[in-house]
Amino acid sequence: MSLLDPALWSAQVNIDGWTKAHGGDTPVTEPATGAVLERIGAADATDIARAATRAADAQRAWARAPYTRRAEVLRRAGDLFTRHAGEIEDWIVREAGSVRGKAEFETATAAQECYEAAALASRATGQVLPSAQPRLSLACRVPAGVVGVIAPFNVPLVLAIRSVAPALALGNAVVLKPDPRTAVSGGVALMRVFEEAGLEPGVLSLVPGGAEAGAALVADPRVRIISFTGSTAAGRAVGESAARHLKRAHLELGGNSALIVLPDADLERAVSTAAWGSFFHQGQVCMTTGRHLVHESVAAEYTERLAAKAARLPVGDPASGKVALGPVIDAGQRDKIHALVTASVDSGARLAAGGTYEELYYRPTVLDDPAGDSPAYREEVFGPVAPVRPFATLDEAAALAADSEYGLSLGILTRDVMRGLELADRIPTGLVHINDQTVNDEATVPFGGVAASGTGARFGGEANIEAFTETRWVTVRAAQTEYPM
Structure with missing residues (x-):
């Protein structure tokens, strides 16, 4: 038995x-x-x-x-x-x-x-x-x-x-x-x-x-x-x-965790890291990267690369083949995701990839330059959606990352580790990962968030x-x- x-x-x-x-x-x-x-x-x-x-x-x-x-x-x-x-x-x-x-x-x-x-x-x-x-x-x-x-x-x-x-x-x-x-x-x-x-x-x-x-x-x-x-x-x-x-x-x-990409980050690795942070398990993780804050000097290239990767990722039944994303849990969750994406596009965000679904299979989605009050940027989506927003200075990056009711996880990508740590000190979260994405956990570590997280x-x-x-x-x-x- x-x-x-x-x-x-x-x-x-x-x-x-x-x-x-x-x-x-x-x-x-x-x-x-x-x-x-x-x-x-x-x-x-x-x-x-x-x-x-x-x-x-x-x-x-x-x-x-x-x-x-x-x-x-x-x-x-x-x-x-x-x-x-x-x-x-x-x-x-x-x-x-x-x-x-x-x-x-x-x-x-x-x-x-x-x-x-x-x-x-x-x-x-x-x-x-x-x-x-x-x-x-x-x-x-x-x-x-x-x-x-x-x-x-x-x-x-x-x-x-x-x-x-x-x-x-x-x-x-x-x-x-x-x-x-x-x-x-x-x-x-x-x-x-x-x-x-x-x-x-x-x-x-x-x-x-x-x-x-x-x-x-x-x-x-x-x-x-x-x-x-x-x-x-x-x-x-x-x-x-x-x-x-x-x-x-x-x-x-819940969470709406930020991934901050500084101008000295390795973009090829950054996009791989970002895709994992937003699309792992169809984005149905509390630590999912919900906001991509990217320096304005590399934001356009970053968005283009992330959208291209999203378009290539296979979506399907995880029991029947090798896929990157499976289905979301039910129709209610799918409809919530799609409503947030649609409302964000209607409010001015550019749909760079995805935004479509078949049954419970939601395509990995990239939204370019959403407004601060855009629903898919402001709220926890709990789906495979990556809003990308540019910033000009470290002060602006810190302010954007901290401007959330949530405080669970934070990722910062940079070759200057000390600068990354100094930036993290300005953003209230329970978890911080320098040169990694936001979805991380181990049995030996203290895990938890602050504020609405x-x-x-x-x-x-x-x-x-x-x-x-x-x-x-x-x-x-x-x-x-x-x-x-």
């Missing part, structure tokens, strides 16, 4: 084992063809309550388990992601519309996230504090309890495992709600891996569902931390609800300890104390 044999999970959720959902089930559709691949359980508020109750019960024993036990489960999970990579990648390609290389990146990253999380289990998480009293005073990190993870469709495996793995390693139970459009690669794959890795029942629950399920997860009193990755609009709603319920919410939201919370490496534990103050006296009362 394969790891993802539908006979194990078809039309079900996992709450202390595979079971039918109170909310019924929903189809898993392949965006490239429209074919129904399988069905998955659709959780509602009743299912969320069941999962949270079971997670709270299971978490106590899991937190008391020796750290060696938690590390062992995480290491096994990493090995299983590697062993079953091909099968999981097939689902990522078909379910998320990903090209094969992007799917391979996801499985490799999932394994690495588990190995890094395994090391967290034995990390010393406390300090000895000074005290004016004759006592030992300590600050220590303890598991938060139950962590709710709400993961999106675009990079479904990575954006789920990067919260699930460290939360488990640090002694928490997890209730995972993946996007129902990618609930197999972003949910079932994780659930099956941890089942095979020997994780105790109830410590991880899988409850795919829509907005009702997400709202119930945020509101449930047994869930103490919410880890949400998604749009800024949805993130605001999650943050507001979490605040009302007095719980922490780590919000990893998120609450500044960080995932990765030691940042996970802050994200998924609470600080407890503990004092110890040699003998009981008498008080004058």
